[in-house]
Amino acid sequence: MSENSLVYKDDDISVIEGNKDELIVFKSIKDKHSFLELLKLNNQNNNRTLVALHSGTNTKKFIGRYQNYTGKIFLCLDGDRAGNMMTVKILTDMNGKNIKDIRPLYGISESGNQNLSEYLENKLSLQNKNTILVEPKKSENGSTTIKSNGISDTQHLGNRIF
Numbered sequence: 001m002s003e004n005s006l007v008y009k010d011d012d013i014s015v016i017e018g019n020k021d022e023l024i025v026f027k028s029i030k031d032k033h034s035f036l037e038l039l040k041l042n043n044q045n046n047n048r049t050l051v052a053l054h055s056g057t058n059t060k061k062f063i064g065r066y067q068n069y070t071g072k073i074f075l076c077l078d079g080d081r082a083g084n085m086m087t088v089k090i091l092t093d094m095n096g097k098n099i100k101d102i103r104p105l106y107g108i109s110e111s112g113n114q115n116l117s118e119y120l121e122n123k124l125s126l127q128n129k130n131t132i133l134v135e136p137k138k139s140e141n142g143s144t145t146i147k148s149n150g151i152s153d154t155q156h157l158g159n160r161i162f
Contacts, residue, residue: 021071
């Protein structure tokens with residue numbers, strides 16, 4: 001299913017089905033798109049089921065729909081109080097399932113990145129700063145050489161969580 005063909009109502013969760021026995025839960029569609037962008041930056045394709053809850057009130061709907069899910073579940077909800085409450089609710093109500101809160105891998109917390117889209121923005125901003133730090137420098141023979149004053153962030157995020 002193409003991500004462009006996904007249709008959802010605001011009072012429901014949206015799902016993009018994957019072919020792997022894993023799903024990742026996001027609060028918003030923007031965070032889901034940020035995850036796909038992170039994969040693209042690392043030349044990876046998505047094969048997991050992606051779920052966007054759109055609202056904290058949909059937490060119970062998610063639990064109801066996926067209570068019998070046997071695959072791995074990764075939670076990547078917001079780092080604010082509401083996101084923490086949603087995460088705890090899912091972990092508690094689905095106790096015994098193979099569930100992991102992956103927010104720490106992206107620095108998502110009340111004092112860090114608020115969500116995955118903020119993580120992506122900060123990552124891209126850092127890469128842009130590193131690009132700006134590359135400056136041309138004349139060598140003794142008059143030819144131009146490039147000198148880099150920064151270290152680029154080359155982490156492969158898609159592999160970090162799995």
